[in-house]
Amino acid sequence: MAKNWRLDPFKGTICHIYESRLLLSYLPHFVGVQLKFHLFVFLVQLLTAEVEYASEAVKRGTCAVGVKGKDCVILGCEKRTTLKLQDPRITPSKICKVDNHALLAFAGLNADARILVDKARVEAQSHRLTLEDAVTIEYLTKYVAGVQQKYTQSGGVRPFGIATLIAGFDANDTVPRLYQTEPSGVYNSWKAHAIGRSSKTVREFLEKNYEEDMNDEQTIKLTIKSLLEVVQTGAKNIEVAVLKANDQIHSMTVDEIKKYVDEIEEEKAAEAEKKKPSRD
Secondary structure (H helix, E strand, O other), X not given: OOOEEEEEOOOOEEEEEOOOOHHHHHHHHHOOOOOOOOOOOOOHHHHHHHHHHHHHHHHHOOOEEEEEOOOEEEEEEEOOOOOOOOOHHHOOOOEXXXXXXXXXXXXXXXXXXXXXXXXXXHHHHHHHHHHOOOOOHXXXXXXXXXXXXXXXXXXOOOOOOEEXXXXXXXXXXXXXXXXXXXXXXXXXXXXXXXXXXXXXXXXXXXXXXXXXXXXXHHHHHHHHHHHOOOOOOHHHHEEEEEEEOOOOOEEOOHHHHHHHHHHHHHHHXXXXXXXXXXOO
């Protein structure tokens, strides 16, 4: 077995060991730093740096929005433009179905999301087979956040470079649920939230325009309108999924989204016309 290396915190030297090679890649980060940690305690600097890198990947990902209405919960995402020679039929969606009553939208690295979504689906199926009942949205969120947290302190791995929005309804319940998880494993419940690139702009818009007990039409319109704050190409680069209690998940078509986009643009044009100073 080839020898690996690690820092000896008691002597300040490098000693031979037969363990993980993880620390070797981080040695440049600790030049001139005196280490006083126990050998088996995860270094705080490493944890902070890795989670920050994962959070940066989220900030560079396309924007995702979740909004709760009175009887529905809506997820909307910005889609990247499909290349001319790319097959649009197999372009991965940013909104994933975890179970019949649960959706997950993400911002960040697509490859990381694929792994995390698969884990969430298996957990939901296992819960249904074992307990003969659908998983609750909060339980699913805790599971996803737990997996993300585990990958911040395990050797030989890195944190998932994604943040998620998990939405749905619990069994025999009509209250919409919306949660968000971060790469660090932290999760929160929201009425409306946005993640990804330019998410701060979208969150500020939602804070100003969100209302309690919105109907389905109002909730869908607010979701699309908030995305249009950062998406300049209109309906073709937006995807929206609608989930209602005891109903199937509905993925809106481009034509359906375009109707809302046209209506929103007409309203903006009318408002701009009103603000123009009169010539009298």
